[in-house]
Amino acid sequence: MAKNITKQVMQSDGTRIISAERGFSWKRFLLQWEWMLVLMLIIVNVFNISVSPNYANVKNILNATRDFLDKAIVVFPMAFVLMLGEIDISVASIMALSATIMGIAYQAGIPMAGAICIALATGTVCGLINGVILVKFPELSSMIVTLSTQIIYRGIAQIILETNSVGGFPSWFTQVAAGKIGGMVPYVLIFTIAEALFFAYLLHYTKFGRRCYAMGNSVTVAKFSGVKTNKIKIIVFTMAGLFSAVAAVYLASKMSSVRPDVAKGYELDIIAMAVLGGVSTSGGKGRILGTALAILVIGYLRYGLGLINASSQIIMIVVGALLIIAVAIPSFRESVGNANWFKKLKSMAAKSQGT
Amino acid sequence: MDKIKKFFSSNIREISLIIVMIAIAFFVEFRSGGNFFTGENISDMLTETAVLAICAVGMMTVMVTGGIDLSIGAVMALSAMVGGTVLKNNQSVPTIAIVLISIAVGIVCGFINGTLVSKLRILPIIATLGMMNIFRGITYLVSNGSWVMQQDMGANFLSLATGRVLGVNNLIVIALAVYIIAAFFMTQTRTGRKIYAVGNSEESARVSGIKTGRTLTMVYTILGAIAGLGGILYVCKYGVAQGETCTGYEMNVIAACVLGGVSVNGGTGRVGGVLLGAVLLGILNNAMPLIHVSSFWQEAIRGLIILLSIIANSLIQRNVEMKALRRRNI
Numbered sequence: 001m002a003k004n005i006t007k008q009v010m011q012s013d014g015t016r017i018i019s020a021e022r023g024f025s026w027k028r029f030l031l032q033w034e035w036m037l038v039l040m041l042i043i044v045n046v047f048n049i050s051v052s053p054n055y056a057n058v059k060n061i062l063n064a065t066r067d068f069l070d071k072a073i074v075v076f077p078m079a080f081v082l083m084l085g086e087i088d089i090s091v092a093s094i095m096a097l098s099a100t101i102m103g104i105a106y107q108a109g110i111p112m113a114g115a116i117c118i119a120l121a122t123g124t125v126c127g128l129i130n131g132v133i134l135v136k137f138p139e140l141s142s143m144i145v146t147l148s149t150q151i152i153y154r155g156i157a158q159i160i161l162e163t164n165s166v167g168g169f170p171s172w173f174t175q176v177a178a179g180k181i182g183g184m185v186p187y188v189l190i191f192t193i194a195e196a197l198f199f200a201y202l203l204h205y206t207k208f209g210r211r212c213y214a215m216g217n218s219v220t221v222a223k224f225s226g227v228k229t230n231k232i233k234i235i236v237f238t239m240a241g242l243f244s245a246v247a248a249v250y251l252a253s254k255m256s257s258v259r260p261d262v263a264k265g266y267e268l269d270i271i272a273m274a275v276l277g278g279v280s281t282s283g284g285k286g287r288i289l290g291t292a293l294a295i296l297v298i299g300y301l302r303y304g305l306g307l308i309n310a311s312s313q314i315i316m317i318v319v320g321a322l323l324i325i326a327v328a329i330p331s332f333r334e335s336v337g338n339a340n341w342f343k344k345l346k347s348m349a350a351k352s353q354g355t
Numbered sequence: 356m357d358k359i360k361k362f363f364s365s366n367i368r369e370i371s372l373i374i375v376m377i378a379i380a381f382f383v384e385f386r387s388g389g390n391f392f393t394g395e396n397i398s399d400m401l402t403e404t405a406v407l408a409i410c411a412v413g414m415m416t417v418m419v420t421g422g423i424d425l426s427i428g429a430v431m432a433l434s435a436m437v438g439g440t441v442l443k444n445n446q447s448v449p450t451i452a453i454v455l456i457s458i459a460v461g462i463v464c465g466f467i468n469g470t471l472v473s474k475l476r477i478l479p480i481i482a483t484l485g486m487m488n489i490f491r492g493i494t495y496l497v498s499n500g501s502w503v504m505q506q507d508m509g510a511n512f513l514s515l516a517t518g519r520v521l522g523v524n525n526l527i528v529i530a531l532a533v534y535i536i537a538a539f540f541m542t543q544t545r546t547g548r549k550i551y552a553v554g555n556s557e558e559s560a561r562v563s564g565i566k567t568g569r570t571l572t573m574v575y576t577i578l579g580a581i582a583g584l585g586g587i588l589y590v591c592k593y594g595v596a597q598g599e600t601c602t603g604y605e606m607n608v609i610a611a612c613v614l615g616g617v618s619v620n621g622g623t624g625r626v627g628g629v630l631l632g633a634v635l636l637g638i639l640n641n642a643m644p645l646i647h648v649s650s651f652w653q654e655a656i657r658g659l660i661i662l663l664s665i666i667a668n669s670l671i672q673r674n675v676e677m678k679a680l681r682r683r684n685i
Contacts, residue, residue: 087480133662139669141619143423147606148662155655162651265603268425268484281478313495313598320488327482328475 033278036329037293040322044297048304055307062185066177068299069188070254070263071270073247076199077240079274079291083203083216084236085283086142090130091244092266093153098122098245100157103166103258112170120245126153127241131234150267157260167257177254188250195243200288212236216284272319273298276326298322367675368616368668372631375664376638383642390645398524402516404637405526406589410604411611411633412537412626413581416574418612419541419554421621422472422479424578426464428604429490431586432596434460436494438587439503439596446509453512457587458580464490465579469572487605495598505594516591526588533581538626550574554621610661611636616668635664 049056074091081088102119106112126149133145180186203209214222215229223229252258271281277294279286298319305315363370384391410427417424438457441448464486471482505513518525541547552560553570561567590596615632617624639660643653 133666137666137669139672140665143619144609144613144665145662147609147613148658148665151606151610151658152655152662153658155652155658158651159655268487272484275481281480311495313492315492316488316495317492320485320492323488324471324477324482324485327477327485328471 034287034290034293036326037277037290037297040297040326041293041300044301044304048300048307051304052307055304059184062189063180064300064303065189065192066186066254067303068295069186069192070247070251071266071273072192072295072299073188073195073250074240074244074266074270075273075277075291075295076195076288077236077243078270079277079279079286079288080199080203080212080236081142081240082271082274082279082281083212083283083286084233085216085219085281086134086233086237087271087281088130088146088237088240089143089267090126090146090150090153091240091270092263093150093157094123094126094241094244095248095251095263095266096260097126097153097157099248099252099258099262100161100166100260102249102252104160106169107166112173116249119249120242123241123243123245123248124238125241127238127244128234130241131237134237135230135233154260161258161260163260165257165259169252169256173253174256175253177250196288196292203288208232208235213284216280218284269298272323276323367671369625369628369631371668371671372614372616372628372635372664375667376631376635379635379638379642383638383646386646387642391642396641396645398527400637400641401527401634402524402592403641404633405524405530406585406592407607407611407636408530408630408633409533409581409588410585410608411615411629412533413578413585414608414612415615415617415624415626415629416537416541416550417479417578418609418617418619419550419621419624420571420574421554421557421619422571422574423609423619424468424483424575425480425605426468426483426487426490427578427582427608428601429487429494430461430464430579430582431589431604432598432600432602433464433490433494433497433586434458434583435586435590435596435600436497436503436598439508439590440497442509442512443503443507446507446511450512450515454515454584454587458583461579461581461583461586462576463579465576465582466572468579469575472575473568473571491598491602494600498596498598500598503590503596508591508594513591513594516588526592529584529588533584534626534630541626546570546573551622554623556622607636614661614664 054060074095078088078091098119101122102115105115105118110118130142130146130149133149134140134142137145176187181190203212211222211227211232214225214227215232219229248263251262255262273294274286274291275281275294276298277286277291279291301318301322302315305318310318380391390396410431414424414427434457437460438453441456442453468479468483468486471477471486472479475482515525520528541550549560549565549570552563552565553567557567560570586601589601611633612624612629613619613632614635615624615628615630617629617632636657639657640653643656644650648656
């Protein structure tokens with residue numbers, strides 16, 4: 001019975017499947033989480049078209065992305081953080097701090113391009129600090145460390161700007177958020193697509209990505225297999241910091257001003273998007289494609305609910321319910337599969353087929 | 356002598372917290388010119404801390420199982436809003452009934468969280484993140500965007516937060532009662548010990564005959580009940596219930612637990628430690644205005660102290676473990 005020897009195969013998305021044969025299977029292909037997201041995206045868009053006849057034109061659909069892509073920029077690096085089995089609650093505070101520092105740098109007479117560089121550097125340093133603390137104190141969980149750095153980073157932003165806001169950025173800077181290529185495709189959409197492709201390559205086609213999956217499955221095993229776990233952890237957290245700063249620059253450009261309370265509560269939205277995309281918060285699972293689809297689902301859902309003038313509380317309830325249902329479906333399927341009555345039914349069916 | 360040593364090493368976390376607290380207290384006492392150690396200030400500080408302390412002990416039961424509840428702020432707001440709305444429509448409802456209504460709402464919310472975690476096996480952080488949005492949304496729907504103001508609540512209800520028993524504020528008395536019950540429950544009852552067992556290893560707890568699903572549902576329901584109580588007391592203390600009540604409160608509660616030595620990985624955490632963690636946060640909140648720290652600086656300083664004490668704690672812990680190892684070698 002050589003055919004039945006089970007092999008553990010690590011797929012490109014990090015999920016390990018035990019299969020007799022490695023080949024392509026339609027069942028496995030169609031049971032991927034991404035199809036569920038595609039279905040959700042279709043439902044959301046059908047809903048949007050049905051509530052507003054003006055919705056269904058390319059220009060509008062592309063333009064709508066400008067509203068939600070500020071969070072999307074951070075979702076991909078957050079997916080990496082979650083993939084390691086860690087979490088970063090401080091991203092929104094890093095956004096606030098780097099936006100604030102960019103604002104005062106510009107106010108102090110540094111040219112805008114220089115101020116943007118300073119903002120990016122700030123974000124990188126913040127992320128680096130998170131990473132270094134976590135590596136130096138492996139017994140502390142990332143949730144606690146980033147919980148306290150979250151308070152610290154936003155606190156520093158408050159010390160710097162108090163309740164003031166900084167505005168009056170040069171017009172080319174505000175054009176970054178408003179600008180579109182050919183009057184159609186917003187710059188930020190191009191940037192996010194490029195970012196998604198970069199992260200997809202990094203996660204699915206490089207050793208680095210493979211090592212991230214390995215760490216998410218088990219840090220100890222990864223360490224003993226020669227993965228430099230500390231280095232990877234620092235890189236991933238620094239990446240989250242850097243891209244938070246990028247999002248902060250975009251946000252500042254969109255709102256054409258900077259305040260210390262910018263992006264409050266974004267961290268939970270960002271984590272929600274990654275989780276809806278199939279990234280497991282316990283680590284080792286997730287794909288960039290799913291994450292990208294989840295961003296679109298939540299983004300267009302919010303946009304559509306805005307079209308029918310749904311109050312923000314309804315939107316909150318819908319997004320919360322969506323998150324729970326999305327996560328519950330796979331585990332529901334599993335729990336039904338493990339239930340005694342289902343097993344009995346299955347074995348009965350198998351018996352009747354056998355005879 | 357050995358007993359003292361043993362006591363010291365097994366309570367190292369609590370002792371170091373107390374030392375930090377005393378250090379901060381004396382620093383503030385000298386900087387503020389003797390305004391800290393006055394009966395009035397201590398009483399004020401403890402009253403301010405009472406609600407946080409009550410919520411923290413509930414969060415502890417959940418965190419001991421290795422879970423977390425991000426929806427606690429939203430549950431507090433929802434239950435307080437329901438209680439407040441009942442009061443707004445009919446001020447003659449007795450206070451105890453209002454408190455019970457809020458606790459009941461909290462229990463329902465907590466039960467939903469618990470079911471999602473134990474039956475559907477959703478990770479606690481995700482389940483409660485989603486429910487946080489839902490509860491918060493329902494709070495707005497219940498209130499219709501309007502606020503329940505002080506005059507809507509009536510003096511009878513508001514006296515709950517200002518009244519005194521034997522010269523001690525009601526809130527402090529309630530908090531102490533909750534802590535005594537919690538300490539007894541967690542250390543002396545079978546159910547309490549089961550919570551620790553589930554937190555240490557769910558699998559081995561299940562194998563040894565503990566109904567882990569039921570225990571998980573129970574801790575979230577307990578937290579819900581406590582959040583309901585905390586919510587209505589919070590509203591009673593500050594005299595207003597609105598949709599935004601307690602936004603971000605979950606982070607304060609989690610910080611109090613973490614300072615008190617509750618591990619997010621589950622299995623460890625003591626009622627006494629959590630009380631100290633909550634009081635330490637209370638001292639910080641109370642002390643900074645006393646020594647005239649600008650309100651813009653307070654948040655950053657608070658975060659820094661939380662971070663430093665967590666790091667210091669883990670350094671001490673390492674030291675203790677190292678010593679224990681060395682002793683074993685000899």
